[in-house]
Amino acid sequence: MxxxxxxxxxxxxxxxxxxxxxxxxxxxxxxxxxxxxxxxxxxxxxxxxxxxxxxxxxxxxxxxxxxxxxxxxxxxxxxxxxxxxxxxxxxxxxxxxxxxxxxxxxxxxxxxxxxxxxxxxxxxxxxxxxxxxxxxxxxxxxxxxxxEAGMNFYLCVLAHAYGELGDASEGLTLLEKAFGIIAKSGTRHLLPELLRTKGELLSRLHAQDDAVEGWFRQSLMAARSESTKLPELRAATSLARL
Incomplete structure (x- = not known):
């Protein structure tokens, strides 16, 4: 959870x-x-x-x-x-x-x-x-x-790989499925990584979109609220790169 x-x-x-x-x-x-x-x-x-x-x-x-x-x-x-x-x-x-x-x-x-x-x-x-x-x-x-356990994170990793391949749109489609699993199950397992990955994928499509920073900040706040230091570091790094 x-x-x-x-x-x-x-x-x-x-x-x-x-x-x-x-x-x-x-x-x-x-x-x-x-x-x-x-x-x-x-x-x-x-x-x-x-x-x-x-x-x-x-x-x-x-x-x-x-x-x-x-x-x-x-x-x-x-x-x-x-x-x-x-x-x-x-x-x-x-x-x-x-x-x-x-x-x-x-x-x-x-x-x-x-x-x-x-x-x-x-x-x-x-x-x-x-x-x-x-x-x-x-x-x-x-x-x-x-x-179903862990499926939201599997989809997140797969979405990131699509972004690296240059198909951020497919990555975002997979992430929406991952967020759907979270909404249905109530799990927050590695939620900051999903939020950060959405920001990363959006930045590949619209580098100047203000929403990108918003997703990174959501990731950062979620990680801080859970005392999860490595997801917090990753979110902060993504923010610093903007």
Missing amino acids: GDYLAAEKHADWGMATYDPDRDHRLTYIFTGHDPDFSALMLWIRGYPDQALQRGREGMSLAERESHSVTIALAQSTLAFVHLLRREPEAGLEWAQLQLDVASKYDLPLLAGTARFCFGWALAQQRELQDGIREMRKAVEGIAATGA
């Missing part, structure tokens, strides 16, 4: 409480481990190095449990964190490992998120057409599973 402080507090409690030997049976009920969620919260709140370290801790715990879904989730987290840090080579490597596990154990949702990160990494490496093609297929695959 976008309450990152509460999410991190719950993740910290889970990590402090969890005992790998005593609670191993819970792996087959809930899957995943709190270090994975904590890693994403750390990046959002402005601690990218700690986020990467927490992701590695999650990977180590997943390997100890030797549970396919947990391993794929940990690999997904590392791929995601690397791509948020704009490290496409490492992101691509973890996405491929996740795809291998998800394909082997027939995990369609996790295969979809792996393919998305694969395409995202290609786009960051300036292989925009291939990256967009992979991300579009991934979004379709994820939607086919019925999952």
Whole structure:
């Protein structure tokens, strides 16, 4: 829902409480481990190095449990964190490992998120057409599973890639779908990034449009209200470039 402080507090409690030997049976009920969620919260709140370290801790715990879904989730987290840090080579490597596990154990949702990160990494490496093609297929695959969590951000990343390709209009169309998901679900997950990306796309179409600054300022205020330091920094950087 976008309450990152509460999410991190719950993740910290889970990590402090969890005992790998005593609670191993819970792996087959809930899957995943709190270090994975904590890693994403750390990046959002402005601690990218700690986020990467927490992701590695999650990977180590997943390997100890030797549970396919947990391993794929940990690999997904590392791929995601690397791509948020704009490290496409490492992101691509973890996405491929996740795809291998998800394909082997027939995990369609996790295969979809792996393919998305694969395409995202290609786009960051300036292989925009291939990256967009992979991300579009991934979004379709994820939607086919019925999952909606995170879809607004997937569409945001895809929209940004279209802007980089020179098709800001298509990017804005995708962003409207992302905002529609937010309106329907009430989630605010990474909302500042959506607001900032809309400003970036509009600037590509109308560089002198006053609305561009307005979207960047909305992004900045949303990030500040959530205490999300890295989205705040990105919004401030976009404003400074006007």
